Amino acid sequence: MSAGRILVVDDDAAIRTVVREALRRDGHIVETAASVAEQRRALASFDPHVLVTDVMLPDGNGLDLVPEILAGHPNMPIIVLSAQNTLATAVRATEQGAFEYLPKPFDLAELSRVVADALAMRSAASGADDVSPPAEDIPLIGRSPPMQEVYRTIARVVANDLTVLILGESGTGKELVARAIHDLGRRKTKPFVAINMAAIPRELIESELFGHERGAFTGAQMRTAGKFEQAQGGTLFLDEIGDMPMEAQTRLLRVLQEGEFTTVGGARTIRADVRIIAATHKDLPAMIAANGFREDLFYRLNVVPIALPALRDRSSDIGELARHFLDKAAQEGLSRKRLGEDALARLAAHGWPGNVRELENLLRRLAALSREDVISGRMIDQALAGGGAEPMPQLFAGRGLEDSIETHLSAYFASFGADLPPDGLYDRILAEVEAPLLRMTLAAVKGNQLRAADLLGINRNTLRKKLTDHAIDPGRLRRSGPA
Template sequence: MTVGRILVVDDDAAIRTVVREALRREGHNVETAATVAEQRRKMRDFMPQVLVTDVVLPDGNGLDLVPEMLEANPGMPVIVLSAQNTLTTAVRATEQGAFEYLPKPFDLGELARAVSDALAARAAAGRDTAEAGKGEDLPLIGRSAPMQEVYRTIARVVANDLTVLILGESGTGKELVARAIHDLGSRAGKPFVAINMAAIPRELIESELFGHERGAFTGAAARTAGRFEQAQGGTLFLDEIGDMPFEAQTRLLRVLQTGEINPVGSARSIRTDVRIIAATHKDLPRLIADNAFREDLYYRLNVVPVRLPPLRQRIEDIGELANHFLDRAVADGLPRKRLDGAAVERLGQHNWPGNVRELENLMRRLAALSRDEWITAAAIDQQFGGDTMDGLAPAIATAGGLADAVEHHVARYFATFGRDLPPDGLFDRVMAEVERPLLTLALAAVKGNQLKAAKLLGINRNTLRKKLTERGIDPSDLRKMG
């Protein structure tokens, strides 16, 4: 892959940071600018080989400056980014001599590929698209508004060592976010160690985390380093932290407070230098209320929360994700398959209880089992069991009432995973799906008035506020409805 000097110009500090770190991860030498004046200075001093610029800047228009930049640096490809996603902007970018035009919100992988293609074109290396586009290894895919907010949060935390708590349903990609924070931050190149708290037997959790000395317990034939020691200098990812036994939470809290661990069976302390990223699909405040999770540990972990949207809330990303998984299937030796337009539309109608993981599994099955190159909506319906009703509302229309609708809906969870059971936390997921439309419709009926909505629902206002926060509902969005 060709690497080079890249200048990124955008007045949004978060965008500058995440693009800079993503391109540096690809091996590029990257500088940034926030204004036209700063851009002109760095064009002179840094002499970039590729310019990536926004259109609307505080002291000028990036699109109008393209001819000037090309005159100052002939042969330099210019990639234009713009939130003004209109045909006119795209045409103007081409007329001004831009190499590529990417509408905001853009996908980091797409930008990385555009930069690689631009460098390859500049060097006239004659590389084909597959070789020039190695930005596909960037872990997060999607340009929907919820994913853009995730990108912005990542950008704010990569430059520091603040503890991050990733929240989201099973299958939404929590470990991918954790790895992105590690890979884009100052600890990149150091160990990234992940441990799934739900997969470790209760009696072994402390040994797994903190290590143990020889003879510490039956079967401990030698000293073993725990995950904290293995992650020294890097990042420790505590997945499914909500499943951690209460007694082990106390030990973890002490480590977070003191920065020291004591291996099981040892009186000595070991100083640790790790960044902590935790994740869970569970409702930790509810676990705290049930005395199943320590409140003080929650506040230690929840320094910077990152909320991952379920796939059903980012439908516009499904086509891109599906094609990515089909490409990955080809890399794994499966036949090349393509989705037609009706198939993509059909995927958008599904409720996706298993989220992105379910979509990936579906694409792999289709790549392996479909006889034709083009995957149709009918082929997808066949994988879904021929049932095109994926939400509660369609089920209610054909069932005898809410109980039948919920039964129909929950049965889909089990059917989706075949012989396997769905991920743990089914009760919370179903309750969330029932509560969200109930709360949204009630608020819409009273034009966002929380006091009236609470009365309508028969709950107190504090309970309503808590549920709105848990479900990610903003009442201000509903004030104009009704």
């Protein structure tokens, strides 16, 4: 490790001492300062190779001073330390031109590594990137160490168009991360287009991605732009990429390699000016080993991986997330609720197999159904056990519904005699049950899709897709109300 002159600025004497001694053990020459004024004097007299500075100083903001410092010391990497551990802080540090951002409390070994990297790259230019200012309301909540790593990676990629692969269990917020990367980057004024590979029939995926010409296949009565064309200039989010059929993977790889595509049935080449962000909850290396995913496509997508932690691995964030979701529910018209003293302990003890999405749905359900203003631990236990905020009557007594369906299915099979019904029976039966359930639920809430999604326990995008699939008009149900 090459030695260098390091200036450490922090108003906490204990932190200055600990950092100074750790860096001196690495062989560096270290000076310290406790304020902006002392920092300015040290910059002039000590002429450091690397600056390590806190954000909140008694006479100023260390982050605000980064551009000014870089103007006078353009080759000096600046490492920012902050207890304000949010995505906005990480992105702003990168935007201001900082070499690295480390959230407090930080690991001394990591600081040592970052200082070494800064010295090694000292000759590289580190001017401010062309990044749009972060939005006030960034929908990523949490200050836990695993989320800090996510924030730091996001901050590094918003200023460029590198392909990002977001990995994580279902419900961890992969689309929120994709949207944050788009909204904080240079393409934020252009479209953000999302497509879920798991929700599209395999025979329609190429048409959905690349569009089709009139007459390209049966039912193609007009030219339709695909997601690549709709996202031109912006970002295309390929959700659940692990569910993409192999033949579609081949065509996607070709587009990523060549940067252009043609519509299904078309001959004209279209330039693909999009940033690609993909996501999956599946183990892609295992799929590659089982010949279920193309290895070359994986390497094309896995340029910058972002691994989202499961909620059970960031339990310190649960309280902040819970309050955020209750506030959000109140802003959307549901009753304002707050958590009782024992409720947080119950939430922290749960394993959250559905991750952040499960937590949000639970709290929205409690906000919608609870008669109490304060959510208690007992109510949390009851809701997690499968009940609502209040005891619910049994939906179907005994085997009533099961017996009725069995009777109808017996008659259906009998109608074919010795033959079997056509293939696809499972989906047809589900559709026949699902359609009346959707209509009855929407009628009961007078067409309010947000309320209907809460009652059904699904998210609003899923509900909208199901309404489209079943050609159900919520506007008509809003006018007619319950029967």
